[in-house]
Amino acid sequence: MGSRASTLLREEEIEEIKKETGFSHSQITRLYSRFTSLDKGENGFLGRIIKIPESPMCRRVVVSFREDQVNFKGFMRTLAHFRPIEDNEKNKNPPTSEPLNSRTNKLLFAFRLYDLDRDDKISRDELLQVLRMMVGVNISDDQLGSIADRTIQEADTNGDNCISFQEFIKVLEKVDVEQKMSIRFLH
Amino acid sequence: MAALWPFPLLISESLWACLALTLPDGYPEPHNGPPTAGFNYSHVDPSVDLPSALRVFSLDYHHVQAPFEIVLWIMLASLAKLGFHWSGRVPAIVPESCVLIMVGLLVGGVIYGVRHSAPPTLSADAFFLFLLPPIVLDAGYFLPGRLFFENLGTILWYAVLGTLWNVLGIGLSLYGVCLLAPSSLGDISLLHCLLFGSLIAAVDPVAVLSVFQEMHVNEQLHILVFGESLLNDAVTVVGTGAAVLYKLFESFLRLPSVTGLDVLVGGCRVVVVGLGGLFVGLFFGLVAALTSRFTFRAQVIAPLFVFLYSYLSYLTSEMLHFSGIVAIVTCAVTMKQYVEANVSERSNTSIQYFLKMWSSVSETLIFIFLGVSTIQDIHMWSWPFVCSTLLLCLVWRATGVLLLTAVVNKLRRNAVTFRDQFIIAYGGLRGAICFSLVFLIDDFPKKRLFITTTIVVILFTVFVQGMTIKPLVELLDVKRKKRALPTVSEEIHSRLLDHLLSGIEDVVGYWGQHYWKDRFEQFNKKYLRRFLIGEHHQTHSSILRVYQEVERREQQGVEETPPVVDAHSSSRPLLPEEMDSIRRILSRNLQNFNNKQMPAYSRHTLHQDLTTDKMRKPLHRHQSLTERCTYHTITYCPQRVDGEFSKSCRGRARLSRSHTVCSASPRWSERPDSLVPAALNHTQPSDPGPAEEEPDSPQRRTQIERATKKQLSFILENEKPL
Numbered sequence: 001m002g003s004r005a006s007t008l009l010r011e012e013e014i015e016e017i018k019k020e021t022g023f024s025h026s027q028i029t030r031l032y033s034r035f036t037s038l039d040k041g042e043n044g045f046l047g048r049i050i051k052i053p054e055s056p057m058c059r060r061v062v063v064s065f066r067e068d069q070v071n072f073k074g075f076m077r078t079l080a081h082f083r084p085i086e087d088n089e090k091n092k093n094p095p096t097s098e099p100l101n102s103r104t105n106k107l108l109f110a111f112r113l114y115d116l117d118r119d120d121k122i123s124r125d126e127l128l129q130v131l132r133m134m135v136g137v138n139i140s141d142d143q144l145g146s147i148a149d150r151t152i153q154e155a156d157t158n159g160d161n162c163i164s165f166q167e168f169i170k171v172l173e174k175v176d177v178e179q180k181m182s183i184r185f186l187h
Numbered sequence: 188m189a190a191l192w193p194f195p196l197l198i199s200e201s202l203w204a205c206l207a208l209t210l211p212d213g214y215p216e217p218h219n220g221p222p223t224a225g226f227n228y229s230h231v232d233p234s235v236d237l238p239s240a241l242r243v244f245s246l247d248y249h250h251v252q253a254p255f256e257i258v259l260w261i262m263l264a265s266l267a268k269l270g271f272h273w274s275g276r277v278p279a280i281v282p283e284s285c286v287l288i289m290v291g292l293l294v295g296g297v298i299y300g301v302r303h304s305a306p307p308t309l310s311a312d313a314f315f316l317f318l319l320p321p322i323v324l325d326a327g328y329f330l331p332g333r334l335f336f337e338n339l340g341t342i343l344w345y346a347v348l349g350t351l352w353n354v355l356g357i358g359l360s361l362y363g364v365c366l367l368a369p370s371s372l373g374d375i376s377l378l379h380c381l382l383f384g385s386l387i388a389a390v391d392p393v394a395v396l397s398v399f400q401e402m403h404v405n406e407q408l409h410i411l412v413f414g415e416s417l418l419n420d421a422v423t424v425v426g427t428g429a430a431v432l433y434k435l436f437e438s439f440l441r442l443p444s445v446t447g448l449d450v451l452v453g454g455c456r457v458v459v460v461g462l463g464g465l466f467v468g469l470f471f472g473l474v475a476a477l478t479s480r481f482t483f484r485a486q487v488i489a490p491l492f493v494f495l496y497s498y499l500s501y502l503t504s505e506m507l508h509f510s511g512i513v514a515i516v517t518c519a520v521t522m523k524q525y526v527e528a529n530v531s532e533r534s535n536t537s538i539q540y541f542l543k544m545w546s547s548v549s550e551t552l553i554f555i556f557l558g559v560s561t562i563q564d565i566h567m568w569s570w571p572f573v574c575s576t577l578l579l580c581l582v583w584r585a586t587g588v589l590l591l592t593a594v595v596n597k598l599r600r601n602a603v604t605f606r607d608q609f610i611i612a613y614g615g616l617r618g619a620i621c622f623s624l625v626f627l628i629d630d631f632p633k634k635r636l637f638i639t640t641t642i643v644v645i646l647f648t649v650f651v652q653g654m655t656i657k658p659l660v661e662l663l664d665v666k667r668k669k670r671a672l673p674t675v676s677e678e679i680h681s682r683l684l685d686h687l688l689s690g691i692e693d694v695v696g697y698w699g700q701h702y703w704k705d706r707f708e709q710f711n712k713k714y715l716r717r718f719l720i721g722e723h724h725q726t727h728s729s730i731l732r733v734y735q736e737v738e739r740r741e742q743q744g745v746e747e748t749p750p751v752v753d754a755h756s757s758s759r760p761l762l763p764e765e766m767d768s769i770r771r772i773l774s775r776n777l778q779n780f781n782n783k784q785m786p787a788y789s790r791h792t793l794h795q796d797l798t799t800d801k802m803r804k805p806l807h808r809h810q811s812l813t814e815r816c817t818y819h820t821i822t823y824c825p826q827r828v829d830g831e832f833s834k835s836c837r838g839r840a841r842l843s844r845s846h847t848v849c850s851a852s853p854r855w856s857e858r859p860d861s862l863v864p865a866a867l868n869h870t871q872p873s874d875p876g877p878a879e880e881e882p883d884s885p886q887r888r889t890q891i892e893r894a895t896k897k898q899l900s901f902i903l904e905n906e907k908p909l
Contacts, residue, residue, distance in 0.1 A: 034695060082691055084600065110684060134682055147675060147734050154676045171676045179601050180684045183691060 017073060021080035021100055031079065035072050081109045084182035104169070106181045111168050121162035124148055263294065264551040282653045284397045284554050288646070291558015299562050308560040311623040315511075318549045319620070320501045322393055323512050324494075325546035326417065327519030328539075334410045335520075336704075341603070342414035344595050345611075347457065349587045350388055350419040356583035357576070358384025364575045371569055375633050383637055386625055387580065387644055391618030392416040392512070393550055394645075398616060398653045405666040408607045412614050418461070420512035420620075463509035468517025471500035475518065476525035476719040482534075489534040490541060493526060525719040553619045560622070561642050567635035576640050577647055580617075588612040606663045613656055616648045617641075675734050 014028050023031070080100035099105070114122045114130050127148045155163045155171045163171075248255070267290040271283055298306040335342070358381035365375045395416045399409055475496035482489040497518050504514035527535055588611050596602045603611075625641045628634055660667075689705045 031695070079691070079695065082688075110680070110687065113683065113687065130683065131679065134679070134686060147679075150734065151676045151679055168680075172680055175677055175681060177684070180681070181688065182600055183688065183695065184598075184600055 013073075017076050021076050022083060023076065023080065028076065031076065032072060035075050078109075081106055082181055082183045084184060085178045101182075103178055106177055107169055107172060108165065110177075110181070111165050114163075121160075121164050122168070123162045124152060127151060127163070260555070261548060261552065263290075264548065264555050267555065268547070268551050280654070282398050282401060282649075282657075284394060284550075285650050285653055287551055287554035288558040288561075288649060291555035292561055293558070294555065295559035295562035298559070306559050306562060308556070308563070308626075311626050314553070314556075314619060314623040315505070316502075318553050319393075320498055320511070320515060321542070321545035321549045322396070322553075323417070323501075323515050324497045324519055325542040326392060326396060326413070327497075327516035328523055328542055330516070330520055331406065331410065332520060332523075334406055335414060338407065338410055338414065341595050341599060342411060342418060344591055345411065345415040345588070346418035347461075349415065349584075349591055350390075351457075352587040352591075353388035353580075353583050354381070354385045356384070356587070357388050357579050358382075360579045360583070361572075361576065364571060368571050371571070379628075379631065379633070379637075382628065383625075383640075386621050387576065387617065387641060388583075389419050389617070389620060390416040390615040391620045392420075393553060393620070394616035394618030394649055394653070395614060397550060397554075398649075398656060399614065402657055402660055403667055404610065404660060405607075407601065407603075408610055408666075411603070411607075412611055415611075417512055417516055420510050460508070460510050461513055463507060464504045464511065464513030465517050467504040467507070467509060468500050468514035468519075469521055471496045471503070471514075472518040472521025473719070475522040476529070479522070479526045479529040480719060482530060486531050486534055489526075489530040490538040493522065493538050494541070496522070525716070528720045557619055557622060557645065561646070565635045566639045566642075567633070568639055569636055572636060573640050573643050577644060580644060580648075584615045585612045604666075607666075609663065610656070610660065613652060613659065616652060617645050618649065619645075621645060678734075 014025060017023065017028055018025065077100065083101040085101055085103070111122070112118070114126050116126060116129075128144060131144055131148055152161060152163060155167045157167055157170070158164070264287070267287060268283070271278060271286050277286065295306045358377075361384060362375075362377050362380040365373065365380065390412075392413065395412055399412060475492055478492050478496070479489060482492065497515050500518040501511045501515040505511040526538075530538075588608050592603050592608050592611075621641050622645060625634075625637050628637065685704070
């Protein structure tokens with residue numbers, strides 16, 4: 001958190017981000033310095049990030065950043081999904097739109113990791129791709145296919161052989177998504 | 188009340204066991220046997236008797252006395268346990284540990300009355316060497332690893348610091364009490380108080396397990412209390428050892444106060460004891476895993492290695508004065524995943540079943556002996572001491588939990604709520620470990636007082652706290668365990684979220700638990716699994732394992748069905764495939780599933796009962812008994828000669844992990860009565876080539892789809908009457 005970082009980020013920007021994402025002032029400045037440290041080099045932000053994570057899944061995460069035009073605002077918006085849901089937020093006046101770290105938005109973020117073509121449905125192929133990344137290379141395609149089939153069958157209620165967002169929500173209703181998808185950002 | 192008819196039988200058997208145990212040592216009473224039979228004692232000089240050398244009937248109790256008595260005790264314990272489960276509404280109100288202690292009290296009283304001398308007490312050696320390890324091994328083997336490691340920091344925090352807080356608090360306060368009442372308690376020194384504090388402060392895993400398993404609180408709470416009770420053994424060991432050290436230093440330095448060096452040494456010792464146990468456990472766990480890799484040629488003795496290595500780790504660390512409990516838990520946790528992958532299905536079931544059995548017997552014996560040992564001559568009572576001990580235990584534990592949680596909540600992702608804290612504080616039960624430890628103290632005038640106090644504290648915590656904690660949990664509306672059936676979807680999506688979190692943590696630069704978990708998983712995959720798991724057993728992904736597990740369970744469902752189904756299926760015209768899918772669905776609804784991720788802590792069931800509302804067994808009598816019904820725990824290869832199921836039986840019989848070859852593509856089964864291709868494919872050792880099944884697959888696939896859809900609709904249907 002050097003002084004250099006804070007001069008590049010104007011106060012009104014910080015306020016804007018704060019309102020949109022709910023992060024605190026110090027968190028934003030801290031994350032900004034992290035962002036700038038990642039943004040070095042010719043490749044810019046994305047190029048640097050791709051080298052960090054070792055699993056292909058993490059690269060998926062990178063892809064999800066691309067949606068938001070990888071500037072600091074987009075960075076923060078993505079990270080806002082991972083703020084833990086705090087109890088006192090429920091008491092405040094409800095904002096006009098749902099906060100970014102609500103359960104639905106968290107699930108939407110996860111949904112988008114599967115659904116690359118943004119047609120609001122996870123098709124069997126998309127699922128297979130994700131499975132392949134998570135599971136490694138030693139499993140045959142047939143087995144993976146049957147796992148994918150089973151996943152779709154478990155979720156699919158309207159019979160279109162794809163998982164829509166609503167079905168996705170339903171499948172994960174017993175999983176404690178709020179806690180799983182939260183990082184404690186240091187103040 | 189037809190369920191009560193076995194009661195008289197059990198009672199009479201128990202009484203017989205009691206009486207047999209009251210036989211005095213040595214020669215059996217002469218009036219026991221019929222005088223007219225050719226009754227002979229081996230110790231009587233044969234030259235006195237009649238010339239015929241052969242006796243028709245003779246009794247030689249002395250020869251078999253030791254094992255006979257042991258077996259009788261175990262028999263008594265088991266019958267008491269049986270009686271408990273048959274006794275109507277009692278299990279709902281009174282936890283099993285209480286009933287067993289009461290039975291022990293009864294038996295102790297009977298023995299005392301008959302023999303007019305103290306009944307046999309639980310020797311510390313027998314307890315620590317024979318009775319405690321099975322329980323801890325069972326707990327460690329079924330420990331939910333992921334949950335445990337996620338909460339490890341908090342657990343260590345509670346275990347180490349909390350216990351230290353309690354030890355010092357109780358010890359010093361008791362010393363203060365002793366100073367205040369110098370007339371009766373004047374000769375108890377600070378050393379003794381600290382020693383007493385160290386052994387009474389520790390929460391006992393046996394008692395905690397036996398009470399908490401019936402409560403089904405949320406997993407986080409469960410693992411916190413349970414983990415703490417396991418790990419504070421390290422501190423307790425040090426506590427009793429440190430007292431020795433302290434004595435040494437005290438005599439050496441002649442200082443009445445604690446020097447800084449003492450504290451430092453004590454602290455180092457805690458670390459050494461804990462880490463030492465950890466490394467011993469790790470070592471033996473890895474060796475066990477390696478050994479299990481080669482057991483596929485002698486599968487029958489594979490379970491034996493699990494037990495031998497675990498016990499060896501316990502004994503080794505006890506020998507080195509490390510924490511035996513930590514060692515055995517580490518050993519179990521380490522070797523579990525590799526052993527499970529390496530040994531056959533049957534061996535796995537044997538291991539699990541034997542663990543449950545031994546730990547069950549151990550626990551029962553411990554509680555009964557607790558009761559029996561209470562009846563003794565050597566009690567010494569002192570109102571101030573006993574009452575203040577009780578009070579101090581409660582107070583210090585409560586304050587300790589509050590303070591520690593306040594600190595640790597700042598660092599945790601999911602805060603520990605006040606209700607949870609209350610349950611943690613209230614659920615700190617003392618048990619047999621304290622009891623055995625108190626006997627190990629060197630003799631000094633007030634030792635009997637300590638023994639009495641310990642017994643009172645144990646009885647108080649087990650009875651009062653044990654009985655009231657369940658209603659309190661319900662009263663406070665503590666978050667309960669979610670009883671969910673795992674689905675493949677959930678596993679996959681959870682995995683995805685884990686990866687996602689790892690990535691985000693990487694990006695943010697936050698080395699959270701996901702980062703370490705990822706690292707460990709990679710290390711595991713690259714080195715450990717390759718080394719410790721035989722080549723033909725390598726399953727590479729938990730997703731695949733869960734999927735196989737689920738498929739396998741579905742297949743189990745096929746065998747368990749026959750009689751129940753037909754009543755339900757009579758109302759619709761059905762094709763054969765539909766019939767089978769329905770059978771499978773109904774069997775699933777009527778059978779409990781073994782959830783791989785749920786901790787199977789229950790002593791009574793191997794497969795934890797996870798009924799969601801839609802899965803109700805017709806045998807339920809009482810809500811609290813649902814978790815307790817031993818129910819088809821061995822679903823393995825039932826002895827059915829039923830025609831249409833014999834094939835599946837045979838198929839199941841050959842289901843072994845060694846055939847789950849990952850590189851083999853799933854083969855569609857050609858048996859008409861099964862639409863679960865994947866699991867059965869794993870069982871076919873004589874695999875036909877994949878080519879000839881290709882044309883079948885689209886048909887099978889539609890059948891599966893149809894089957895699963897019916898599955899969903901059937902589940903909905905079954906929900907209605909409930």
